[in-house]
Amino acid sequence: MMLSVQDLRVAFARERGAPVEVVHGISFDLEKGETLGIVGESGSGKSVLSLATMGLLPRTARTSGKILLEGEDILTLPEKRMCALRGRKIGMIFQEPMTALNPAMRVGDQIAEGLILHKGLSKSAARAEALRLLNMVQIPRASERIDSFPHEMSGGQRQRVGIAIALALQPELLIADEPTTALDVTVQAEVLDILDDLVTDLGISLILISHDLGVIGRIADRTLVMYRGDPIEQGETARVLRAPSHDYTRKLISAMPRRVRNSLQGVQHG
Template sequence: MTQSPPEHPDRPLLSVRDLSISIDRTGRSARVLSDISFDLPAGETLGVVGESGSGKTLLALSIMGLLPSVAKAAGTISFAGENLLSSTEERLCDIRGNQIGMIFQEPMTALNPAMTIGDQIAEGLVWHRGLSWRDARAQAIELMDQVRIPDARRRAKSYPHELSGGQRQRVGIAIALAPKPALLIADEPTTALDVTVQAEVLDILDDLTSEYRMALMLVSHDLGVIARMCDRTLVLYSGRRMEEGGTRAVLTDPLNPYTRGLIGAVPRRVGDGGRLPTIRGTVPPFDRLPPGCVFSDRCPDRIDACSAAEPDWQDFADSRGVRCIRAMEGETR
């Protein structure tokens, strides 16, 4: 049976410093995350946003210690004062699913098709909390009630294919929350859910993270979800940290043209039948990034200097930061 991480009010629960990840395949290497740094204090919620291919899921997997074998990580991921990148696999098995929980993007592939729902929720309680299977199954039913799965006692005997997508996502939440982790990572937890079910899942996450006083890292491409749930927001593009700050400030006064592009592309009512704005082009492959700023080939505010060198990260007042040469000069605000 393992213990929760000790509380240290003078330091953040999660502190990531200069995290870089490279993928090596057939003799070729590409850096997919570059010099990522941020803090997440206990009890706060951080949103991580960006287009598909920006490195959001890789960031989440690196914290969990679940990177593929071809990935090499450098830097520091400090959880409760312990550097996870230098921890043994045995120690990581003790932490993940226990002190750090994760809700995966696709519950149908994350759940074991050969185990009942109740046993999958109970397994973490047996492994990490030392409960008997009898007691763990009883707690699993209570957790199913908490995540609002109807007729929990009967559903506990069901298999994943017998549940709807929304119910499977609730099961994923119950599994992640069963050991009451200090940090919960949610990777696109509302993907492919209709609007009503999405709202219910977000309500559950909000209620339970508040009840358990846990930190939440919410990975999403949906800025509406981020605005509703998150205290702070980190914007990623091509594995680079483009902007960070309080969610309200980032969404109402973005400093980076990429952030403005994401906000501008949010669907709105268009009374005249006009086209929705988009960010031209696509996210480039990690091994074919443009010179200078990684967003320079798609940026509407590009100047020649943008292609000369990648801009440094610049910290501003009110715990805000940005990677953009023109934002540093105050020309795009």
């Protein structure tokens, strides 16, 4: 088992009054080479769940339950151990690449940085690997764009750079937090296809977080629906889309354009 989340609860301390719990008893398992989609509207706790898995919650957070990464409970690990796991075991693609990327660094240098620091590669070897990764995520004219700054690239290209950075240390688990937000439909589909290919070709496990069931339905094997921090329903994506058991899931599906809704009725994964 790559990841097992067991009765995870997250609360945030306040200056006055009792802590406010924002994630209420989430549990799921994720196998190697599997994609789990986590869907829900803003404020449902999706991103808090991802930050807990990365060990990046703020100091005001209080957690209980377990997050087992190949049997090792992330919630009990010291920061030094978590630093060793981030990038090498767990990679993350953040929601907005323009803010996640350093605007003053060329994208090739940003990809190479982790390779030099954590793998001890020389600058020339790290640059060669950065170029390979840019080609892997299908950056056009990668040999030219490797020296571009983030503002010189389109939103879709910046997101691909973010994927390349997350993949640089060859993590076994990848968390993609709203990776297609603010991208047009065509680019969105291309990014999702890249993520799906990475799972297939590299055998990594993927957690895909989105507010859009249409995005989740394209590549997720299983889906977890969240609402206000609660796990509303969970199951194989095809089953959730065809025969949702909770009224909230049905409303999410009915809110999608009919064309998208009809196309997802035939979704099959696994």
